Amino acid sequence: MSASFLFLLVLLIGFGAYLMARARAIAASQGRSASLHSLPGYHGAYVAIWTILPATLVLIVWSLVGPQMIDREARLSLPTEVLQQGAAPVELAMGQVRAVARGLPLLTDTERAALEAGTLDVRATLATKGVALAGDTQPYMIKSAQKLNALSGTSTIAMTAVVLALSVAGALWSLRSISQRFRARNRVERVILAALVVASSIAILTTVGIVGSMLSEALRFFQSVSPTSFFFGTVWDPRFAAAGSTGSSGQFGLLPLLAGTLYIAFVAMLFAVPVGLFAAIYMSEYASRPVRSIAKPLLEILAGIPTIVYGFFALVTVGPFLRDISAELNGLVTGNYTNFIQAQSVLTAGIVMGIMLIPFVSSLSDDIITQVPRSLRDGSLGLGATRSETIKRVVLPAALPGIVGALLLTASRAVGETMIVVLAAGVAARMQLNPFEPMTTVTVKIVNQLTGDLEFTSPQTLVAFALGITLFTITLCLNIYALYIVRKYREQYE
Amino acid sequence: MNMMTEAAVEKALDQKMTAAPYKMIGKDVSVYYGEKRALFDVNLNIRENTVTALIGPSGCGKSTFLRTLNRMNDTIDHCRVTGKITLDTDDIYDPQIDVVELRARVGMVFQKPNPFPKTIWENVAYGPKIHGLARSKADLDVIVEQSLQKAGLFNEVKDRLHEAGTGLSGGQQQRLCIARAIAVSPEVILMDEPCSALDPIATAKVEELIHELRANFTIVIVTHSMQQAARVSQRTAMFHLGHLVEENDTDKMFTNPDDQRTQDYIMGRFG
Ligand SMILES: Nc1ncnc2c1ncn2[C@@H]1O[C@H](COP(=O)(O)OP(=O)(O)O)[C@@H](O)[C@H]1O
Ligand SMILES: [Mg+2]
Numbered sequence: 102m103s104a105s106f107l108f109l110l111v112l113l114i115g116f117g118a119y120l121m122a123r124a125r126a127i128a129a130s131q132g133r134s135a136s137l138h139s140l141p142g143y144h145g146a147y148v149a150i151w152t153i154l155p156a157t158l159v160l161i162v163w164s165l166v167g168p169q170m171i172d173r174e175a176r177l178s179l180p181t182e183v184l185q186q187g188a189a190p191v192e193l194a195m196g197q198v199r200a201v202a203r204g205l206p207l208l209t210d211t212e213r214a215a216l217e218a219g220t221l222d223v224r225a226t227l228a229t230k231g232v233a234l235a236g237d238t239q240p241y242m243i244k245s246a247q248k249l250n251a252l253s254g255t256s257t258i259a260m261t262a263v264v265l266a267l268s269v270a271g272a273l274w275s276l277r278s279i280s281q282r283f284r285a286r287n288r289v290e291r292v293i294l295a296a297l298v299v300a301s302s303i304a305i306l307t308t309v310g311i312v313g314s315m316l317s318e319a320l321r322f323f324q325s326v327s328p329t330s331f332f333f334g335t336v337w338d339p340r341f342a343a344a345g346s347t348g349s350s351g352q353f354g355l356l357p358l359l360a361g362t363l364y365i366a367f368v369a370m371l372f373a374v375p376v377g378l379f380a381a382i383y384m385s386e387y388a389s390r391p392v393r394s395i396a397k398p399l400l401e402i403l404a405g406i407p408t409i410v411y412g413f414f415a416l417v418t419v420g421p422f423l424r425d426i427s428a429e430l431n432g433l434v435t436g437n438y439t440n441f442i443q444a445q446s447v448l449t450a451g452i453v454m455g456i457m458l459i460p461f462v463s464s465l466s467d468d469i470i471t472q473v474p475r476s477l478r479d480g481s482l483g484l485g486a487t488r489s490e491t492i493k494r495v496v497l498p499a500a501l502p503g504i505v506g507a508l509l510l511t512a513s514r515a516v517g518e519t520m521i522v523v524l525a526a527g528v529a530a531r532m533q534l535n536p537f538e539p540m541t542t543v544t545v546k547i548v549n550q551l552t553g554d555l556e557f558t559s560p561q562t563l564v565a566f567a568l569g570i571t572l573f574t575i576t577l578c579l580n581i582y583a584l585y586i587v588r589k590y591r592e593q594y595e
Numbered sequence: 596m597n598m599m600t601e602a603a604v605e606k607a608l609d610q611k612m613t614a615a616p617y618k619m620i621g622k623d624v625s626v627y628y629g630e631k632r633a634l635f636d637v638n639l640n641i642r643e644n645t646v647t648a649l650i651g652p653s654g655c656g657k658s659t660f661l662r663t664l665n666r667m668n669d670t671i672d673h674c675r676v677t678g679k680i681t682l683d684t685d686d687i688y689d690p691q692i693d694v695v696e697l698r699a700r701v702g703m704v705f706q707k708p709n710p711f712p713k714t715i716w717e718n719v720a721y722g723p724k725i726h727g728l729a730r731s732k733a734d735l736d737v738i739v740e741q742s743l744q745k746a747g748l749f750n751e752v753k754d755r756l757h758e759a760g761t762g763l764s765g766g767q768q769q770r771l772c773i774a775r776a777i778a779v780s781p782e783v784i785l786m787d788e789p790c791s792a793l794d795p796i797a798t799a800k801v802e803e804l805i806h807e808l809r810a811n812f813t814i815v816i817v818t819h820s821m822q823q824a825a826r827v828s829q830r831t832a833m834f835h836l837g838h839l840v841e842e843n844d845t846d847k848m849f850t851n852p853d854d855q856r857t858q859d860y861i862m863g864r865f866g
Contacts, residue, residue, distance in 0.1 A: 389672070390672065474709070476705060476707055476709035477709055477711060477712075478670075479667065479670065479703075479705060479709070480705065480709040480710075480711065480772070480775075481711070481721070482667065482670055482698065483665065483667060483698060483702065483703035483705070483776075484698065484699070484702065484703075484721060484722040484725070484775065484776065484779060485695045485696065485697075485698035485699035485702075485722065485725065485726060485779060486695070486721075486722075486725050487695055490725055494721070494725075495711050498712070498713070499711070499712050
């Protein structure tokens with residue numbers, strides 16, 4: 102019986118147990134449902150949990166561990182000559198064994214007889230059944246395969262028996278405790294609490310694990326490159342060395358990448374902040390309800406476009422457009438038709454990233470602006486101020502802390518953005534101020550260092566982790582600070 | 596013999612007020628919120644240098660009528676006003692009228708104190724700055740001080756003019772809002788339940804202030820407290836379900852009203 106079918110069966114038993122428990126609880130109430138400590142449904146849930154949960158846990162563990170143990174047994178049954186040949190041949194042989202084991206149940210009776218007699222061409226026969234073998238089989242492989250099949254058969258039967266027994270036992274045991282005063286409600290509550298705790302621990306542990314592994318890899322990087330030359334180095338030249346050679350290690354200066362990252366983020370904010378903020382003001386203060394109900398979702402769709410789409414929009418449209426128009430301009434002014442804006446440049450990446458950020462700025466600021474109490478607007482309008490005076494002198498100053506928080510959140514997105522800059526910013530790690538020239542960012546270099554055939558032990562790849570953790574620290578600080586500001590702002594009007 | 600008692604002076608003053616000319620005239624004023632009609636052909640005149648109280652059960656349209664007087668209803672979506680309202684001789688719903696200018700002439704104080712999150716000084720200077728009433732900062736200082744004086748707040752805050760207005764107590768905040776309204780020298784001041792968020796002591800101070808302001812301003816006040824209406828006003832208008840039931844001298848209104856519904860409301864039979 103397969104594991105999933107077994108699970109279904111357990112669920113079924115659980116459902117039956119639920120109904121039984123309910124019925125029992127109702128019977129125990131003797132017609133006065135108020136006399137029960139918990140509603141009948143809770144009794145049902147309690148019993149269902151006892152029926153399903155332990156059995157399912159055992160099922161999961163067995164399905165994970167069982168096959169591995171069987172595999173080990175089969176491996177040990179290989180002849181010693183094979184076992185002595187080392188890891189790779191054993192693995193090959195085991196591959197054959199597994200394939201044969203899959204094929205054996207498909208054989209007809211006559212074929213099986215031929216197999217016993219040793220006259221069957223196993224490879225050819227199995228091939229007709231759709232099981233491809235990598236090479237000709239040896240007799241010992243047939244034996245091991247048979248052993249494998251026998252073991253898994255036993256294991257499945259045992260698992261089925263144990264799981265079903267556990268499920269029924271859980272049901273019977275928990276059914277016994279049902280009575281009028283039994284606090285099923287509180288027990289169920291505890292199980293729910295445990296489930297919630299498990300879920301949040303998974304999330305937290307994953308974060309901790311990711312940060313931990315990044316840190317340890319970054320530390321390995323810092324064993325071969327000193328932190329000072331990484332954090333304060335002004336030259337980025339990782340010089341991919343041939344695998345195994347240790348001679349040239351290259352230079353890993355963070356500063357050019359950081360400069361590019363911040364410069365591009367700055368240009369992006371330069372576009373996104375005014376547009377997004379004005380859009381937010383229009384949406385929250387001027388737009389009539391019908392306009393708002395159409396325009397706001399439209400703006401939010403912009404936030405749902407995958408950034409890779411923005412990336413090739415930059416690559417095939419904005420970049421060439423800027424290049425051509427700069428050539429035209431140059432030609433008109435000086436007669437020399439060479440472009441002064443590169444297709445890949447800080448400006449291209451900045452503009453496109455800015456467009457991507459507009460919906461973030463506008464919807465975050467919109468929320469903040471609408472939180473400014475109506476009474477303040479009324480106060481100002483009642484004194485004879487116009488709409489725009491009210492916005493400029495009362496609403497925006499009141500909303501400013503929140504807006505700053507929103508902008509910081511947006512900036513942290515800009516710093517961490519990858520796909521747009523990979524396609525639009527260029528790969529040259531340079532420190533310069535001309536926005537028309539390409540620059541590169543931390544994220545671009547992480548992508549560069551990790552794509553291609555590389556050893557995962559050389560500083561050339563390990564540097565990606567150091568870059569990653571640097572980026573992570575920057576965005577984390579921005580986020581924490583931004584959330585702090587936004588929260589303080591919220592409290593002000595509660 | 597010529598020496599009248601103080602009460603008698605008050606009384607005489609009140610009578611003079613009662614006979615004062617009309618500052619604002621409302622004729623057949625109706626208000627709709629979308630499909631819903633909130634006011635039905637209200638004819639109510641506001642006398643100059645008089646405190647007019649609007650009373651009536653909750654939801655009867657007092658605030659709505661008050662807001663028609665400086666067109667604050669314009670800021671509410673779906674709100675439509677018909678009829679005619681004049682301030683002196685100007686039709687305030689005439690398309691030629693500048694709403695901004697109108698609101699400078701007819702100021703407003705709200706139910707909940709709503710000082711801007713700025714300093715006390717900036718709160719009071721806000722209106723004069725917008726309307727260009729002062730040529731220099733020194734002028735502004737004078738206006739701020741005078742307004743705070745008139746609002747009876749100056750002595751309490753003169754040492755902390757440059758601290759946040761939101762840091763004051765509720766009653767002080769409300770008097771700050773009154774000072775803010777006075778600072779643009781309006782002719783009429785509208786107050787919508789200005790004391791409903793205040794404790795009794797703060798309420799007494801604001802009522803006393805209203806009493807003093809009547810000399811220079813025309814005041815319309817919405818209140819849900821009949822005692823307050825009796826204490827501060829000379830004329831009282833009673834609303835019910837969007838209709839103006841009765842408008843009369845406050846004394847007469849509370850002793851011998853013409854309309855049965857007014858009597859019932861004052862006796863506490865509904866509302
Ligand atoms: N902004 C609004 N939108 C829709 N209906 C409103 C609005 N303001 C008030 N109303 C309605 O108009 C009627 C009068 O309200 P209001 O003038 O606030 O009464 P009062 O101030 O006397 O308690 C009420 O029925 C109320 O529901
Ligand atoms: Mg009201």
